[in-house]
Amino acid sequence: MDTSSGVLLPFFDPDTGIVYLCGKGDSSIRYFEVTDEAPYVHYLSMYSSKESQKGMGYMPKRGLEVNKCEIARFYKLHERxxxxxxxxxxxxxxxxxxxLYxxxxxxEPSVEADNWFAGKDGEPILISLKDGFVATTKNKEFKVIKSLMATTSSSSSNRQSxxxxxxxxVNELREMVEQLTKxxxxLESN
Structure with a gap:
């Protein structure tokens, strides 16, 4: 797909099936459509500019302007x-x-961290962008794990000591510095 000697930075949009290839030190972004049928990858086009990039970032879909048919937004890092x-x-x-959308x-995560560490998996939670992205905040329940409380209280007393x-x-060092200063x-006055 690319023969650049720099670091290849691929970004994949699963909604449109487009993979964007950027290279560190390159000044272009090539994009390809990925399909389920041979030859699987189809060249679409290329964005090119005069300045090469030091790095590249990719905005998630929920940050795009859907009323302007924006399908991807990159942040190209230059020297300054x-x-x-x-x-x-x-x-x-x-x-x-x-x-397009x-x-x-x-x-929102489909699986909480403790469940994920326990081996559970889940499908991503999908949202519609029809009315634009509206952030929703869920109040997370704060859980206290009692088995950790004993460890925490003993380590807390160790930290206090x-x-x-x-x-x-620190007090001893402060007194020593005061004595040496005096x-x-x-000696200077003599």
């Missing part, structure tokens, strides 16, 4: 600036384009 690069589909209609992956010992050492002052 970050340049946004917007990919749009040229359409005159300002009506929501369902073919199928339900996409939202910000360490803190007292450290404070004593001695130097006395």
């Amino acid at each position: 600036k970050c340049e946004p690069i917007v990919m749009t589909v040229p359409r005159k209609s300002d009506v929501f384009q369902e073919d 199928p339900d996409t992956i939202g910000p 360490d803190s007292v010992a450290l404070q004593n050492e 001695r130097v002052s006395d």
Whole structure:
């Protein structure tokens, strides 16, 4: 797909089936459509500019302007600036384009961390972009795990004793510095 000697930065959009290839030190973005039928990868086009990129970032779908048919937005890192690069589909209609914006992956996790560590898996939670992205905040329940409380309280008492010992050492050093400062002052006055 690419023969550059720099680091290849691939970004895949599962909603449209497009993979974007950027290269560190390159000044272009090549994009390909990925399909289930041979030859599987089809070259679409290329974005090119004069300045090469140091790095590249990719905006999630929920951050795009759907009323302007924006299908991808990149952030191209230069030596001293970050340049946004917007990919749009040229359409005159300002009506929501369902073919460009199928339900996409939202910000909410499908599995909580403790369940994931326990081996559970889940499908991503999809959201519609028809009315634009509206952030929803769920109140997370704060859980106290009692088995960890004993460990925490014993380590807390250890930290308190360490803190007292450290404070004593600081006080001793402070007294020593004061004595040495007084001695130097006395020697200078003689």
